[in-house]
Amino acid sequence: MSPVVAFYLALRYFTGKSKAGWSQRTGLLPELNHTSRGSNRIWIHAVSAGEVVAAVPIIKSLHARLPDYELVLSVTTPAGFEMATQQAAGVVSHIFYAPFDLPWMASRAVAAIRPAAYVSLESEMWPNLLHLLKRSGAITIMVNGRISERSHRRILKYAKPVFRWMLGNMDRLLVQGEADAERLRSLLPAGKSADSVCVMGNSKFDQSVTRLTSVEAAALKQSLQLPQGARIFVAGSTRSAEEEQIVLTAYQSLLSQYPDLCLIIAPRQIDRAEELSEVMIGRGLVPVRKTHLLEAKGPVRCLILDTMGELANVYAIADITFVGNSFEPVVKGGGQNLLQPLAHGKPVMYGPRIATIRSEADLAKESRVGFQAATVEELTDTAARLLADASNLQDISARALALIEANRGVSDRYASAVADLLANRTGSSM
Numbered sequence: 001m002s003p004v005v006a007f008y009l010a011l012r013y014f015t016g017k018s019k020a021g022w023s024q025r026t027g028l029l030p031e032l033n034h035t036s037r038g039s040n041r042i043w044i045h046a047v048s049a050g051e052v053v054a055a056v057p058i059i060k061s062l063h064a065r066l067p068d069y070e071l072v073l074s075v076t077t078p079a080g081f082e083m084a085t086q087q088a089a090g091v092v093s094h095i096f097y098a099p100f101d102l103p104w105m106a107s108r109a110v111a112a113i114r115p116a117a118y119v120s121l122e123s124e125m126w127p128n129l130l131h132l133l134k135r136s137g138a139i140t141i142m143v144n145g146r147i148s149e150r151s152h153r154r155i156l157k158y159a160k161p162v163f164r165w166m167l168g169n170m171d172r173l174l175v176q177g178e179a180d181a182e183r184l185r186s187l188l189p190a191g192k193s194a195d196s197v198c199v200m201g202n203s204k205f206d207q208s209v210t211r212l213t214s215v216e217a218a219a220l221k222q223s224l225q226l227p228q229g230a231r232i233f234v235a236g237s238t239r240s241a242e243e244e245q246i247v248l249t250a251y252q253s254l255l256s257q258y259p260d261l262c263l264i265i266a267p268r269q270i271d272r273a274e275e276l277s278e279v280m281i282g283r284g285l286v287p288v289r290k291t292h293l294l295e296a297k298g299p300v301r302c303l304i305l306d307t308m309g310e311l312a313n314v315y316a317i318a319d320i321t322f323v324g325n326s327f328e329p330v331v332k333g334g335g336q337n338l339l340q341p342l343a344h345g346k347p348v349m350y351g352p353r354i355a356t357i358r359s360e361a362d363l364a365k366e367s368r369v370g371f372q373a374a375t376v377e378e379l380t381d382t383a384a385r386l387l388a389d390a391s392n393l394q395d396i397s398a399r400a401l402a403l404i405e406a407n408r409g410v411s412d413r414y415a416s417a418v419a420d421l422l423a424n425r426t427g428s429s430m
Contacts, residue, residue: 021097027108057206061415145175148355238324266305273306326351345397
């Protein structure tokens with residue numbers, strides 16, 4: 001092993017970034033060593049929580065279509081692992097951390113799993129792993145694919161040969177939108193048909209979000225100890241202190257017009273909850289962490305949601321919402337979910353940086369249910385206009401629900417494409 005690789009691995013381990021599931025990340029997967037069902041395995045890979053959310057409806061459709069196949073799911077981050085455990089444990093047989101993209105580690109994983117197909121979510125591609133999978137005879141498919149304009153420019157400038165090699169090891173590239181398709185087609189290696197890239201839509205529209213009844217919403221408000229009848233601003237998936245300062249500034253400005261307005265803020269990384277609490281106290285607010293609700297004295301006006309898996313439901317009690325990781329500095333990998341508030345019929349605001357959610361943001365904007373703000377002033381003004389017009393909020397709710405319904409069914413199309421490729425592979429091998 002070269003000193004550079006050794007240093008990289010040590011850094012990943014001792015900084016804690018890859019400590020969870022360390023042996024699995026090195027390709028050691030004894031629980032997945034080839035069994036009698038190994039040749040009928042489909043390996044799905046999703047990086048973090050956001051990709052897992054997109055993967056789950058596809059996984060469920062695959063499970064229904066291909067009952068003879070065993071589904072296994074790999075992730076990269078602890079947040080992804082936790083989300084996968086919550087949402088996919090009943091459908092997949094194994095959840096594990098994906099191997100580092102070093103030849104000997106990736107080779108161990110491929111030898112243990114021996115998948116008939118490898119299904120990768122969104123923009124996650126690793127050159128060594130894809131090469132080894134193709135050499136093993138597996139079908140390789142990207143689903144719910146996307147590639148931002150910024151990433152495309154960087155690839156063209158710095159990494160076009162490597163990227164072309166990777167794409168040469170992908171059988172099909174099934175993507176969210178036409179812009180994603182055109183960027184990928186421009187990177188295909190010579191001889192690879194443009195027909196290998198196909199637009200299918202965004203599987204996140206199929207995520208399971210249960211709409212709350214008015215009784216359930218009222219019960220949720222009461223359980224969170226929010227004042228009866230108060231209006232609520234929910235800011236979800238914030239990723240930086242700078243972005244949270246923007247949200248807090250907007251909220252405190254809104255209080256002059258709407259003194260009853262409550263704020264629920266959900267940092268994407270819940271281990272930042274204490275830091276956020278201190279910032280809010282420093283601004284004269286009285287925040288209460290969800291995990292400390294029993295200690296609250298009186299109604300809660302500012303709540304920090306420091307728990308996993310509850311944000312989707314909490315959007316249901318909002319009057320207005322904001323989705324984070326959309327103001328500078330954005331954190332690579334996204335993690336925000338624009339569709340969860342829309343699935344409850346809520347208007348959604350977001351900042352200027354939307355590369356990882358562009359397709360959803362474009363659809364939301366076209367339907368007049370999504371509102372982009374470039375500055376804290378624009379965010380404040382947009383929120384104030386929304387709160388001022390109850391009739392408009394009702395119209396937005398109807399349009400948001402119609403948008404979600406019109407785009408459902410994408411996951412079945414992805415699963416059908418995977419099933420067709422497997423059927424063709426089986427037929428050609430007979």
